[in-house]
Amino acid sequence: MEWFGAADYEFARQVLQRGVAACYLIAFISAVNQFPVLLGDHGLLPVSRFTAHVRFRQSPSVFHWYYSDRVLRILAWTGATLAAALVAGLPQQGPPWLPMLAFLLLFAGYLSIVNVGQTFYSFGWESLLLEAGFVVAFLGSEQVAPPLFVILFCRWLLFRLEFGAGLIKIRGGREWRDLTALYYHHETQPMPNPLSWFAHHLPRWFHRSEVVGNHFAQLVVPFFLFAPQPIASVAALIVILSQFWLVLTGNFAWLNAVTIVLAFSAVDDGTLRALLTWLPAGQAAPDAPLWFVLVVSLATGLLVVLSYWPLRNLFARRQLMNASFNRYHLVNAYGAFGTVTRQRHEVVVEGSDAADPADETGWRAYEFRGKPGDPVRRPRQFAPYHLRLDWLMWFLALGARDTRWFEMLLVRLLEGDRPTLRMLRANPFPQAPPRYVRARLYRYRFSTPAERRETGEWWVRTDVGLLVAPITLSWRSRA
Structure with a gap:
């Protein structure tokens, strides 16, 4: 044949x-x-x-x-x-x-x-x-x-x-x-x-x-x-x-x-x-x-x-991007980055073990494996491995509607849940979980060559404000 x-x-x-x-x-x-x-x-x-x-x-x-x-x-x-x-x-x-x-x-x-x-x-x-x-x-x-x-x-x-x-x-x-x-x-x-x-x-x-x-x-x-x-x-x-x-x-x-x-x-x-x-x-x-x-x-x-x-x-006017037309994901529609954002925002999750959440000296940031965090940390190579949590953090900064997973992430950090903490690059509270967690929104941009020579930073970030105000486990029980 x-x-x-x-x-x-x-x-x-x-x-x-x-x-x-x-x-x-x-x-x-x-x-x-x-x-x-x-x-x-x-x-x-x-x-x-x-x-x-x-x-x-x-x-x-x-x-x-x-x-x-x-x-x-x-x-x-x-x-x-x-x-x-x-x-x-x-x-x-x-x-x-x-x-x-x-x-x-x-x-x-x-x-x-x-x-x-x-x-x-x-x-x-x-x-x-x-x-x-x-x-x-x-x-x-x-x-x-x-x-x-x-x-x-x-x-x-x-x-x-x-x-x-x-x-x-x-x-x-x-x-x-x-x-x-x-x-x-x-x-x-x-x-x-x-x-x-x-x-x-x-x-x-x-x-x-x-x-x-x-x-x-x-x-x-x-x-x-x-x-x-x-x-x-x-x-x-x-x-x-x-x-x-x-x-x-x-x-x-x-x-x-x-x-x-x-x-x-x-x-x-x-x-x-x-x-x-x-x-x-x-x-x-x-x-x-x-x-x-x-x-x-x-x-x-x-x-x-x-x-x-x-x-x-x-050939449709409203072309679907990354769409499946059947439950078996066979013969799909693909495409990505129909628009490119001009500014980068990042959600930084922080914890504090201070008695008063207003004490800014007590707040320490959780570092993720792949997404930008500490400005002096150079971006890493992970692909073709997929860091799913880090990717969703990017969508969260863009204003994702479904945030149930993020609410549960904050709860797990307050609990000091070890499997969840192993998903992160570093745990700033190795002895005991924090009393409070919060999420701040920052605008990130790449440093210029001159800025990097001077400070060693790959990123320059500007504080935009609180995304999630300080919460405790008692907040979760009331919710």
């Missing part, structure tokens, strides 16, 4: 399967480390309360039947182990149903986590990882040639990801149209990394060039992913290079990693061997069994049908 197989995309299959599996590995380890604290039995937004009000059919998850932190850890460690095996390429050496089953188990397990994850799992890259895992499940094993339908659907996924993001920007804030968006983005993005300060201080002509390059990479290049080779491979290379610049200058969990992996669906073995002459020639794979052809055809047919809604969304 020559029409079914894409024998010249074996390297692409290896990158797609192992790369997506690596992102699942990170996601499951993140769940082990963070889910029980954020959403567990004693979490900020317990799963049990969510499943009591949301039915299984609305948000499918095994945790509708039973949840405990122990069960969550078993599921997550099982998923991490399975993902590690796929990264090593072990299931891919068996029959084509083996990697298919492995990826579908990863998909089902992570879907169970995402669908009860509430605001902590509301990010677009959760849906992206789920969709990518489901699609690459049907790439088969080394015993069959990569199915052409699946390779093309990976490109369609990449097209929606990039072109959707480009349209969101053009339809969004004026700063993307007048080419000034990158004057602010490196400073105001959710979680700057060690190079963000340097990127922010590049010349303005460079920032304008960044915006032009972004528009080209997201609005023009995606169409060439479906062109004949080697044009498609060149288009993929442009996407990869643009994503590496985002990796160098920001922390966006596994969003950029998955995008880079998907771009390899447009790179054929022939182009790679022309560039890397030392690569061995591929071996012809036997014809795929009939059952595999039927399963892959049915799966891709389903995905094509589900593509109607995101395709319509691309």
Whole structure:
């Protein structure tokens, strides 16, 4: 069945399967480390309360039947182990149903986590990882040639990801149209990394060039992913290079990693061997069994049908960003940063063990792992790992409506809850929890080169005022 197989995309299959599996590995380890604290039995937004009000059919998850932190850890460690095996390429050496089953188990397990994850799992890259895992499940094993339908659907996924993001920007804030968006983005993005300060201080002509390059990479290049080779491979290379610049200058969990992996669906073995002459020639794979052809055809047919809604969304006046059109997060709409904020605000949580909360000398700040806090602390690199609490703190500073999780965070700090404190970088009250906690709002900006030479500070901050006045545990009991 020559029409079914894409024998010249074996390297692409290896990158797609192992790369997506690596992102699942990170996601499951993140769940082990963070889910029980954020959403567990004693979490900020317990799963049990969510499943009591949301039915299984609305948000499918095994945790509708039973949840405990122990069960969550078993599921997550099982998923991490399975993902590690796929990264090593072990299931891919068996029959084509083996990697298919492995990826579908990863998909089902992570879907169970995402669908009860509430605001902590509301990010677009959760849906992206789920969709990518489901699609690459049907790439088969080394015993069959990569199915052409699946390779093309990976490109369609990449097209929606990039072109959707480009349209969101053009339809969004004026700063993307007048080419000034990158004057602010490196400073105001959710979680700057060690190079963000340097990127922010590049010349303005460079920032304008960044915006032009972004528009080209997201609005023009995606169409060439479906062109004949080697044009498609060149288009993929442009996407990869643009994503590496985002990796160098920001922390966006596994969003950029998955995008880079998907771009390899447009790179054929022939182009790679022309560039890397030392690569061995591929071996012809036997014809795929009939059952595999039927399963892959049915799966891709389903995905094509589900593509109607995101395709319509691309051309809608009110384009949805990072939206799922079904409860299984298959064939979604993507996009980010339709507008870029020009000022950065940060919420700084403080505690005091003084008898009088009016005594300003008693207040000490809690430091988070990734989000800006102490001005002298240089931003860190965490991606592709995802610090969920830090990200929500960024949305909180923007005026997020749902603040239940933050109220519970303050309670846990007053209780001196050890699992919650381990989510933070430092606990300023190691001996006993504070009497009071409060939250202040600051405006942050990157220091200038002269300011950093003089003070050693990466950030300069200005006090805006109280966001939450001093509270105690007695406040919580009255509430």
